[in-house]
Amino acid sequence: MQTVELTEPGVFEHRERDRPDPEPGELLVRTTHVGICGSDVHYYEHGRIGDYVVEDPLILGHESAGEVAAVGEGVTGFEPGDEVTLEPGVPCGECARCRAGEYNLCPDVEFMATPPDHGAFAEYVAWDADFAYRLPENVSTRAGALCEPLSVAIHATRRADVELGDSVLVSGAGPIGMLVGEAVRAAGAGSVLVSDVVGTKLERAEAYGATATVNVADESLAEAVDDFTDGEGVDVVIEASGAAASIESTVDVVRRGGTVVCIGLSAEDEIPVETNEIVDKELDFKGSFRFRNTYDDAVSLLERGAVDVERIIDFEMPMSDLTAAFERATEPDVVKGMVTVGE
Ligand SMILES: NC(=O)c1ccc[n+]([C@@H]2O[C@H](COP(=O)([O-])OP(=O)(O)OC[C@H]3O[C@@H](n4cnc5c(N)ncnc54)[C@H](O)[C@@H]3O)[C@@H](O)[C@H]2O)c1
Ligand SMILES: C[C@@H](O)[C@H](N)C(=O)O
Structure with a gap:
């Protein structure tokens, strides 16, 4: 599958990687839309955010949505073809903060596009099904990808x-x-x-x-x-x-x-x-740090038309032009850039 990887500040390389197989409990998702977040742009420009340093090639992008391509062993409630948005942080589920229900504060969270964890500028992503949310028919994957910044706002x-x-x-x-x-x-x-x-x-x-x-x-x-x-x-x-x-x-x-x-x-x-x-x-x-228990409500707000996330999108560009998309995203009056993945 095609991926785009940050190899050094300002440099994206298009690479071929093996398509992942979903592990038990995971979905394989064919990515269709990924929003560009300020933190993606910061990694692109500086190669680091605080103590998080890009030491090995890193796939950016954590505002993602797509279509279920395969369902891992033991997963129920999803089938191939379902459109989903992915919550980008998977917490450990065992630490004190996770047990207290404050899983956004888990120190061992795996968070997309935060070194060393890869993100979603890739044709396929294998992701924990507990952190995938089915999109209703009237919510596009373009809007669904923005459940992530909407979740920051809801929290x-x-x-x-x-x-x-x-x-x-x-x-x-x-x-x-x-x-x-x-x-x-x-x-x-x-x-x-x-x-x-x-x-x-x-x-x-x-x-x-x-x-x-x-x-x-x-x-x-x-x-x-x-x-x-x-x-x-x-x-x-x-x-x-x-x-x-x-x-x-x-x-x-x-x-x-x-x-x-x-x-x-x-x-x-x-x-x-x-x-x-x-x-x-x-x-x-x-x-207020990231979010917890927000995705169901974000999807519901979109389904009911109670919020409109697509109005913040200034432009849409394909992943094949990711460098140009990131350069455009740095322009001062741009609010949100959206990247399309696949055909
Ligand atoms: N806490 C979290 O979980 C979390 C999650 C996402 C983003 N963030 C942070 O939230 C902030 C907002 O994210 P974003 O993606 O919208 O960033 P952004 O840089 O796109 O937007 C910040 C806006 O603030 C404006 N601004 C600059 N100086 C200002 C001032 N003195 N008064 C009012 N506005 C001013 C800028 O012009 C810009 O429009 C960033 O600092 C980002 O790092 C935090
Ligand atoms: C929450 C997410 O949008 C933010 N950029 C982070 O990495 O924390």
């Missing part, structure tokens, strides 16, 4: 305990921020203010249903939040930019007794956050 929305009518600031209008906007609206948020530094992304966020937007490159976030909430501060901030200035400001713009959830990962080693403000305002200040 953060749950961490934020968004309640009916809440005012929410979503900081960052990249793919994660855009889908957080969708997820908090689906959860009942009453109004959503989106911030970014790129005007075209904010225009898209508005077209996507944001109540208001603020370009923090030339407007004051604090003033925009004051206007938005009559000086109260927002009930919830979901930080999805990773920008230091944004992370620092979260505790200023949230209301007393409100909630801040950080998804964004910063390039800085340290960011000063006013801990006295967290105490004085009695804030819930939380992190």
Whole structure:
């Protein structure tokens, strides 16, 4: 089968590998769609993210969907031809965090496209059937692949305990921020203010249903939040930019007794956050890491048309042009690139 492998920063090689056989409990999936995530682009450009270093050729891509080609021994509930989306992390199932149900925090998780684990820019992937989800007829594999970033958004929305009518600031209008906007609206948020530094992304966020937007490159976030909430501060901030200035400001713009959830990962080693403000305002200040138990709900949201993930896709290119697709994905106004695999 055809794969595309990152051999060094900026270099993809197209290779032939043996098609995997599904092990007991696994499905063999013929990949059809893979979204390009910011972390894929980071590995492509730098060959590492923190301590995760690409030392051997690595197949990137972890936002994937396709068609079941074969069913491994002992697997029930799937048959060849079923369209599925794959949850990219398979936890150990035995550690304390897995046993507590917080399997996204498993230290031994096998996560696609995180060295040394390969991802989905390959014609076929063999994957644990417990982490495959059948797509209903009205959900395409193109949309199904985006259950992954939608899951990041659903998990953060749950961490934020968004309640009916809440005012929410979503900081960052990249793919994660855009889908957080969708997820908090689906959860009942009453109004959503989106911030970014790129005007075209904010225009898209508005077209996507944001109540208001603020370009923090030339407007004051604090003033925009004051206007938005009559000086109260927002009930919830979901930080999805990773920008230091944004992370620092979260505790200023949230209301007393409100909630801040950080998804964004910063390039800085340290960011000063006013801990006295967290105490004085009695804030819930939380992190949100990947996702757990989100895929069934992500598929259901798509099936019911409660969220639209395809609107964030800017372009679709074939895996045979993966280098060009990754170069295009780095353009500043691009939100999401989608790669098609196979014919
Ligand atoms: N916690 C997790 O599990 C998880 C999962 C996926 C992504 N992430 C992280 O979440 C963040 C968002 O992911 P993404 O793929 O959407 O990234 P992205 O880089 O595509 O989007 C970030 C957006 O933030 C905007 N931005 C920059 N400075 C800003 C500022 N001061 N205020 C507001 N917006 C600003 C950028 O213009 C961009 O549109 C990244 O830091 C990523 O690493 C975390
Ligand atoms: C969760 C996933 O989208 C993220 N890029 C990660 O590797 O953690």
